Amino acid sequence: MAETTLSATRTLAKASARLKVQNINAPLWRNAIFVLPYLFFFVTLLIVPLFWGIWLSLHKADAFGVGRFVGIDNYLRLFRDKIFIQAIGNTFYFVLLTVPALAIIGLMLALALNRKTRTAAALRTIYFSSSVLSVTIVTLIWRIVFIGNFGLLATIYGWFGATPPAFLSDPKLAMIGIAIATIWWCVGLPMMLFLSALQQIPGDIYEAAALDNASRWRTLWYITLPSIRRTFALVVIIQIVLQFQLFGQAKLMTNGGPNNVSKPIVFYIYEAAFTKWDLGLGAAASEILFMLILVAAMAQYVISRRKGEEV
Template sequence: MAEAAIPGSGSAASASVRQAVPDVNAPIWRNALFVAPYLFFFLTLLVVPLFWGVWLSLHKADAFGIGRFVGLDNYFRLFRDKIFLQVIGNTFYFVLLTVPALAVIGLLLALALNRNARTAAALRAVYFASSVLSVTIVTLIWRTVFIGNFGLLATVYGWFGATAPAFLSDPKLAMIGIAIATVWWCIGLPMMLFLSALQQVPREIYEAASLDNASRWGTLWHITLPSIRRTFVLVIIIEIVLQFQLFGQAWLMTKGGPNNASKPIVLYIYEATFIKWDLGLGAAASEILFILIMIAALAQYFISRRKGEEG
């Protein structure tokens, strides 16, 4: 004989089951332990120094400590300094020389080496090899190329009875020489990013284009470039952020000369902070560099995004 069901027992059992099963959408605060190490270094190495730099830029500070509060006086001093205005122009000039070159040359190399052949794989390694070198070795190589009278470039020009351009001593050519060395050094990263993007484009699209007798230029313009548009924007933004921070090449190749023609903002900050010991002025220059990088990167991002939406 079947046992009689106890009234209310089913609802009580279901309630206990619901209590036993945890809610997967409920926050579990102990999971924060997994991101705690990252948050610690993010705060101590990025956020805290950022606000500390702003605070420092508003004070008269030197190697002996922070002095009186001066407000925006350090910023006014910067914009009254002709050398600082010159180094801002130098930095923008360097970015204009390097960022488009890195993006275009990196894309062309990626298009040429986007194959499964062994030769293409070997050439990828060759072009990427320069990226793993230190700035000291890169500048040593290019000083050997550019140095007057005895450099490789002067030797090659001498074979034809010509005089090589003075990339390290001519104020008009110094930044161009540094840009050439930088493009050679940094070309590996944009090339690999473009290669990764090209390998994600479905092959079926290219097969359909070939069946429609599409030309190579048409395929590149209407299929390849739209497919890697986001990667192109990413490369531009990364290179803008990196090239605004020019320091090692300028310091080791020309020391910012001649006549400050190749001095970037970071080298100005280094001299103000660690040579003149004017920490407040160096902090103010650092904040201006941060603002310039942020504005340039955001402008490039929004312009590219708007073009993509219109297209």
Template sequence: MADLTLGSTSPAERPAPSRRRVQNVNAPLWRNAIFVAPYLVFFVLLLIVPLFWGMWMSLHKADAFSTGRFVGLANYTRLFNDRIFLQAIGNTFYFVLLTVPALALIGLLLALALNRQTRTAAVLRTVFFASSVLSVTIVTLIWRIVFVPGFGLLSTVYGWFGATAPAFLSDPKLVMIAIAIATIWWCVGLPMMLFLSALQQIPGDIYEAAALDNAGRWRTFRSITFPSIKRTFVLVVVIQIVLQFQLFGQARLMTNGGPNNVSTPLVLYIYDAAFKRWDLGLGAAASEVLFALILVAAMIQYLVSRRKGEDA
């Protein structure tokens, strides 16, 4: 006992414990910014800088060789006094109305029909999605072969019944419908896959309970399926609004904006103004108008859908 007492040290003689820096686990670690820095650099250089550069250029009389002088809102005044520009806005909205509802509904119907764990459904999903990976050049070439008058595929089918096919690419009333058909065929794969992904997240137990209650297909879809994929439906509509407002390649390659500019969308007008007439200030102003239209249309759709969801 005495030895134990002699070998022990008093608290005053014990070495003080080393003070470690206690780090708050919720505090931000700025060194983690290194991981997102490459993305931020490209995001700023390729999106933010061009956005503000375009706004600045739209206020100047610019061409391919110099920025020119500051003209304020003169480019915007020229735009809204241009009949072709106003017609291009109407053409773009008409095209969006033709394509966005059709893409959302057809994509949803395809997803509902192909949401099966069978080999046939897997093959059909691949077939319907395959068109989405094609370039716009191939898509327009295919549909020009379909719509070309006289010896196109559509004319051949009409000829079997002794009828004459409509001149889709030269009729002012049908030309935008032809471009919309080609676009829907090309773009329907993405909405279909998004809806399939959302449908496969719905638990199967809910459908089993609905079957026990003798719920029909329409009631099951209205009460279970659609409420479960409502957010995906809104996402698909917003994505398609943004994409279809940017119509360019199909109109450029199928009709070149004709006849009489009835198939000239806003992006084709911007291309003609900036790269054919070398009026970069006017093209930049038209680009800002297009950006504002896309932003407003997407936000209206999002807010309306969100309000309906809250009311429900």
């Protein structure tokens, strides 16, 4: 009996010694098993294609394989191409048309529908429902609206004996027509993000403002907007990243026309890589698009962060 007790005591002493030696804060590498699937897909689908695209952009490549190393020749060819320069301008113009409108309209809808009523819930569902549609359905709907002579817009204008604007064929209106369809399609996500932020603002602040007889405008300007400024910056950055990648709407509504005025960078990449089979040129254009998105998103982040620190 004494030997059994002594053996048990020694076992407990050894276990306690091992626990003392082991550092509580030491990393347990077996926990890496839980992040390995994510790391695998992150590296496979993002990191590897990024560096593969950079490598491909420095070579003469086509559908039959990668050829000789050409350095920055593909990039020089891009900046000598007037259509590519025009595509960059078209993309920036589209971003300027859509991103501010999506942020402002999304915020206005969120402010209007931030109520605990059945009507507000139904309207939130209706406004968000367009976001789940595919680009094919969205462009089909808006082609029916914009198409000349017998479209919905032409029918409404015809009631008043007026001529409808040619959104799909007028060089000055083609990109505006695509922007209208895109805003209608994408406004649901900004609205829901703003709604989530508005519902996180404590009600005590509004009650204190009401006791001070603060007007709705002052409450909005000094309480609501400062409280959601980070969400506003997030919405703008997300929309910049998304709208720089315009392709489906331009392809299906105007096919990049008329005269390339609605051809964005992604459309140019598609034509270069999969129509002309110049993969090196398409990869170079993709890297330039990546840098433009990165610079635009980081600039917006820095500006919004500085404004937040000043407030």
